[in-house]
Every structure is written in structure tokens, then in C-alpha cells.
Amino acid sequence: MEKKEFKTKKSAKTLQTAREAGYFGKKMLTSALEAQKEGRPIGWSMVTWWEGDLIAKAMGMELVYPENYGAFCAAVRRAEPYLEIADAEGYPNTLCGYARNCIGYTKTLADNNLEVPADAPGGGLAKPVLLISSGAACDARYKWFQALGRYLNGVPVWTLEMPQTGLKEFYLPGNKEKNLAFILEELKEFVGFLEKLLGNKMDYDRLEEMLAQTLKTLRLAYEVDVLRKTVPSPMVSQDFWSVMIPHLYLPEDPEAYEFYQKVYDEVKTKVDNHIGAIPNERYRMMFSELPPWHSIGFFDDIAEKFGIAMVIESWNYHAIKPMPAEELEGVTDPLEVIARLSYHKFTEDNDTARRYDASPGFFNARYLQWAEDYRADGFLAHPLMSCRPATYTLLHTKNSLEEKLKVPGVVIDGDIIDLRVFNPDEAFSKMEAFVETMDHYRELRRKAEMAW
Amino acid sequence: MFFAGLDIGSTITKVVIKNEKKICATVIKPTGAEHRRLAHKVMEDALSKAGVPFEDVDYIIATGYGRINVPFADRQVTEITCHMRGVNWLFPAVKTIIDIGGQDSKGIKVENGKLVNFIMNDKCAAGTGRFLEIIAGVLGVKLEEIGELSLKSTRPSDISNMCTVFAEQEALLRLSEGTPVEDILAGIHKANASRIHSMVKKIKIEPEVAITGGGAKNRGLCKALEEKVGFPVVVPPEPLITGALGAALIAGEQIAKIDKEELQERQKKRRLEAVTFFDDESTKAR
Numbered sequence: 001m002e003k004k005e006f007k008t009k010k011s012a013k014t015l016q017t018a019r020e021a022g023y024f025g026k027k028m029l030t031s032a033l034e035a036q037k038e039g040r041p042i043g044w045s046m047v048t049w050w051e052g053d054l055i056a057k058a059m060g061m062e063l064v065y066p067e068n069y070g071a072f073c074a075a076v077r078r079a080e081p082y083l084e085i086a087d088a089e090g091y092p093n094t095l096c097g098y099a100r101n102c103i104g105y106t107k108t109l110a111d112n113n114l115e116v117p118a119d120a121p122g123g124g125l126a127k128p129v130l131l132i133s134s135g136a137a138c139d140a141r142y143k144w145f146q147a148l149g150r151y152l153n154g155v156p157v158w159t160l161e162m163p164q165t166g167l168k169e170f171y172l173p174g175n176k177e178k179n180l181a182f183i184l185e186e187l188k189e190f191v192g193f194l195e196k197l198l199g200n201k202m203d204y205d206r207l208e209e210m211l212a213q214t215l216k217t218l219r220l221a222y223e224v225d226v227l228r229k230t231v232p233s234p235m236v237s238q239d240f241w242s243v244m245i246p247h248l249y250l251p252e253d254p255e256a257y258e259f260y261q262k263v264y265d266e267v268k269t270k271v272d273n274h275i276g277a278i279p280n281e282r283y284r285m286m287f288s289e290l291p292p293w294h295s296i297g298f299f300d301d302i303a304e305k306f307g308i309a310m311v312i313e314s315w316n317y318h319a320i321k322p323m324p325a326e327e328l329e330g331v332t333d334p335l336e337v338i339a340r341l342s343y344h345k346f347t348e349d350n351d352t353a354r355r356y357d358a359s360p361g362f363f364n365a366r367y368l369q370w371a372e373d374y375r376a377d378g379f380l381a382h383p384l385m386s387c388r389p390a391t392y393t394l395l396h397t398k399n400s401l402e403e404k405l406k407v408p409g410v411v412i413d414g415d416i417i418d419l420r421v422f423n424p425d426e427a428f429s430k431m432e433a434f435v436e437t438m439d440h441y442r443e444l445r446r447k448a449e450m451a452w
Numbered sequence: 453m454f455f456a457g458l459d460i461g462s463t464i465t466k467v468v469i470k471n472e473k474k475i476c477a478t479v480i481k482p483t484g485a486e487h488r489r490l491a492h493k494v495m496e497d498a499l500s501k502a503g504v505p506f507e508d509v510d511y512i513i514a515t516g517y518g519r520i521n522v523p524f525a526d527r528q529v530t531e532i533t534c535h536m537r538g539v540n541w542l543f544p545a546v547k548t549i550i551d552i553g554g555q556d557s558k559g560i561k562v563e564n565g566k567l568v569n570f571i572m573n574d575k576c577a578a579g580t581g582r583f584l585e586i587i588a589g590v591l592g593v594k595l596e597e598i599g600e601l602s603l604k605s606t607r608p609s610d611i612s613n614m615c616t617v618f619a620e621q622e623a624l625l626r627l628s629e630g631t632p633v634e635d636i637l638a639g640i641h642k643a644n645a646s647r648i649h650s651m652v653k654k655i656k657i658e659p660e661v662a663i664t665g666g667g668a669k670n671r672g673l674c675k676a677l678e679e680k681v682g683f684p685v686v687v688p689p690e691p692l693i694t695g696a697l698g699a700a701l702i703a704g705e706q707i708a709k710i711d712k713e714e715l716q717e718r719q720k721k722r723r724l725e726a727v728t729f730f731d732d733e734s735t736k737a738r
Contacts, residue, residue, distance in 0.1 A: 395654060408568075408569065410570075411571065426572070429530050429531075429532075430530075430532075430570075432529075432530040433530040433532035433533050433567060433570060434570075436533055436566070436567040437567050437568060437569060437570070439566075440563070440567060440568055441568075
């Protein structure tokens, strides 16, 4: 009898393009290291959903993303030493895994006179002149970059806010306009700050070009999502978590667009030929929210053993649905386009939320819509001790899916970075039992004459 | 026809041998450090008790934490499914199962013999048998006596820590303050019941409720849980064997799905022996 070996390494991925997507992660890191050699300014940015990064890039700043670097370090199993350094610095293990990985790395940078340590994973993050933080989606972000400033000799932190009003408030007369005006004002202040910091003026033509490219890339990434509704699923989460890098971090890069054309073509070919990402798709599941980057191979295991295809996942990482044409009609100021784009990310599901009588739109209602669109049999909730925003809605969403759509959920605890809190054996065992639950609910949906 | 279920738990190993009509034998033994090599010995005991030769057993299912260590099993099934099936056979009206095992506790929802929902505490010793074992040790009371003793309490202590190490300290502190042992134990049971209840509540507790696993043998814990749940709970006559029983029941169903020739072929190949994938010397308990 052979002992079951759980994969604790990277996923094999089913798309060729997904295997090639690592190029973009490396490109970001090496471009910043190159910029450092050439004396160009480098910024560390959180995912700002296009609020801050396009503006900084248009002003000639090279950006790297500590959140992406955290995922990278975890995936190559190099995060633990940084977590231990953060622990020793006194940061609690309930703090965001990305933040702890980044703080640990930054401490090594500071200890090395702000020269990137030679053994840093992927070449390391080059020393920044600015930290671009965001208040969107996550509360840990307010303090994380402030804490980094202490290791980086007072490098300035600029925090961009994102108004996130409740569902009812969203529909109050004038609410949207006020929110957009707030974001626009904030972006103008950010431009002014950057002009002072960098000593050059904003190149609005360059910004418009980048924005146009971004809209094209996001649309194409969205179209790939639409193709994924097909049964059997032509692409799974293991692929998405790789191919998302260019649209999330480099949407303004023409190379990202070219890459998405290749992704689209590959996925379309599979759809046209009825080729599933996994050979024997028996169950279609959704994943929420942030994945265990250190153990993506787990999803290969459950695909192989139970025929589970993770058909859609991680709302927060997806490209937005294209904005209605009227949304941009007559809008000529690129800063206003950015404001509308970012605001759309956090409000695009509000109509869905109203339809399902669910809230909030983000992190919750989207999964109800997806369950129908993607014919989901189950929902995998991955609560993170270290991330409240990606956790607080999970049980609520799980219950909503069960009650409203007869789609059951399973809870598997873990962490994005810290593999010490993920137990693959236990997780596998839960999935084994959950297969029966999905069978039961499938029967309930059939009796209720639901569409899937 | 005979079929068997083996539940290799973290602390106790259970075997049930069944035929189409009844349970022929049950065996309950400590798992111990050598469980990886001893599943076949426990199986031998059960076979001898049932008076059934190994060759006559048609299908064997292993479940529990150590299910991978049963090389003579035809199939492994998760303990969640097996507990559910076992309880459903004993108490068809039960809709919620609270299983308190040695190293985890679970809530399981069942509807017409189908697994509807489940939840597990698998990251922390609180709410598990191990927690109670440690506290019993600290208080110098035998594990099997803590339940009865706690029922004598008139003023249960407030135990605020659910981390095993800190609860142990808190129990010692109460002891040093002169709090009677039965009050400390009642407080411990209350705190554990609260913890288990809040976990199982996430999958909506519906009557009837059954408690299984080693924790179900503790009357003090069952009473505390009953109070939290708010209505009477049922406890199987032998709450330790529900997983093995469920495994044996599933084994019985499997036989119907396999043709005779394949069944005979399986029986021929099957050997009642220990697992072989270990490095024998380096993994032996010392």
C-alpha cells in the first residue's frame, strides 16, 4: 500500500500560458533593480485597483508590489525566515501574512544598509523612494507601510482612500457623485505630491495612453473569465492565480495585453474543443478568497482524486466587468477615468446584491451570481487568521449560498503566507467528506428544478 | 457475508465486524504509538471475538486519523462520513451529531442518511479529549472519573482560558485558591461545552442531537453541552464505535456494487499484516 503524498509545492497548472505568466512577476522585480542602477525612482505599491499605480508609473516611477512579493516568497517556500524576523520584531502572527513577510524582508534590507541582500528571493525588492498605500478593502494596510517607513529611513507613505459606502447608502441620491468627487480630489493631491517629490510634472498624454491600454487589458481579462463559464471548465484557479499577475499589476503594459490575447486564444481553443482543464471534471467549485500560496498543489490533488475543478475564485483579484459606455461619456480628465474605474471595482456588484437581497456586493453577492453563472456545486471558504477583510464575509457567503441557491460550502483554515497554519491532510480529509455533501445538494437542486 | 469497519483514532482504535443482520463483534483498544503497525492485531482480536476467519470477511473499510495505516482495507473513507452513517443507523431521527474525539471535535449535519454539512475544530486542543486528559492529569483525577465528579459541583468555577496550556495554569491557580476539584471540573466542562457549541452552531443545530466519541462518555461534559444546546441529546450505548460501525455499514453497501469474481480476487490478495511503507527501525516507538 502506498502512502498518499500531498503536494506541498507549486501547482502544475493546466494552461501553457499560466506556466509562462511568472515572467511578469520577474519582470517587475528586475525592472525595479534596473531602475535602481540607473538612478530612476522606485515605489513600493499596494494593489490600489489602479488608483495610485498608474499615476506613479506615468510620472516615471518603477513600481514593485510587496503583496505580490509575499505570494512569490510563499510559493517558493522562502517566506518563513521573513515571518520569523517579523515575529522577533514584535509583530503578532495575526497580522497580515503579506505585511509580515514584507516587514521581515525590509528588516534584512535595512540591516544591509538598504542594499538588496544577494540571497533575496527573485532578486528582491529594490529600495523605494515612496510607499503607496491604499485604504481599499483592508484595514492592516493603514499601518503596514507606516511601519516600513521606520526601517527605510523615513521614506514617505502616501495613502489613497476608497469610499466604501454600504449598499443602501450607495443608492442614496448624490452618493456616487460625492464619492467620485472625493476620489478625484484625492488623485489631484497625489499628483501634486508626486510632482514635488520627483521634481517633474505629470505627463497627462502618457497617463492617457496607459489608461487606454489598461482598459483594453482589463476587458480582455474579463472576456477570459466569461469563457470560463463553459462546462467542462477550460481553466482552473491554479491557472488564474498565475495569469492574474499582468492584469492586476501591469495592465498598462502592452506586453500584458499581448499575453492576455494568448491566454484568451488558449482558453477559447479548449472551449471550442470541449477540453476541460482537468481530465475528469465531476464537481465545479468556487474558491474564496485569498489562496494558500505555499500549497497551490493541493488543488491539483483534489482535482486528481475527486474530479474537483475550481472554476472561479478570489473576487478581489478579478478584472472588472467593462464599465457601461455612458459611464465614461464626456469624461476627458484621465484622473476622473481612474476614479470611475477604481470606484467601479467596489460597486459593480451592488445591483447583484440588491437582486439577491445580499450584502456587501463585494466579497459576497458576487459569489451568488457566480454560483449561477459558473454552475457551481460547492464553495470552498479559506478563512485566514491573519486577514479579517478576506475572512469576515466567508461564513455569511457560505450560508447565503446554501440558503438561496442550494450550493454548499466547506471551510478550510489556512493562511496566504504562513504554511504553519495549513494542514493539507486535514484539508484533504474535509474535501473527501464534502464530495458527499455536494452530491446531496446537487440532488436538492435537481428536485427544486434549478438550472444546474 | 461479513464486513468490517476499522476506525483508527488518535487515541483509540475501534473495530466493528458485521453481517447483514447484526453486529457480530466490536473491539476497542488504545491506539498507542505503535498503531501504525498494530491495526492487524486489533483486527485479529475482533475476528476471534466474532469467530470469523479473516478470509471470510468480504469487504473492509478503514476510517479515522490512521486509516492510511490499514493495508488490508479495501477502501478508506473519511471519519466524518463514517460517524454520520453509524449514528444514522442507530438513531435515524438524529439531524445533528457532535463528535468529541481525542484530537478534534466535529459537528455533522445529516438528512435522510446524507451528509449535509460539517465543521471541525482541528487547529486547537480546546474542545477535544486531549484537553480533558491534560486537565484530569493536572487535577490528579482519572480521566474516566472527571465527568461524574463534576456533576457533584454546586458552584462551577469560571475558566476563561481555552488554550490547553493556560487552562492548565488556571486550573492549578483555582486549586491553589482552595476551589474544590469538582467545581474546577464543572467549570472546565462548561467552558469546553461552550466552545464546542459555538463551533457546531455555525452549521445550525437541529434536534435530534447525538453526542459521540470519547467525550460522550463524560457525563459532565454531555450535561454541559445539553444545557448549551437547550434540549435533550442522545448518546449511543457505546459512543466510541459509531465511526467503525459506519465504516462497516458502508463496507456492506460496497459489496453489492462489486461482482462476485472481483470480490474473490480481492479476498485472495488481502493479507492481514502491518503496513510496509515505514522505515521500520527509525519509526519504531522507543
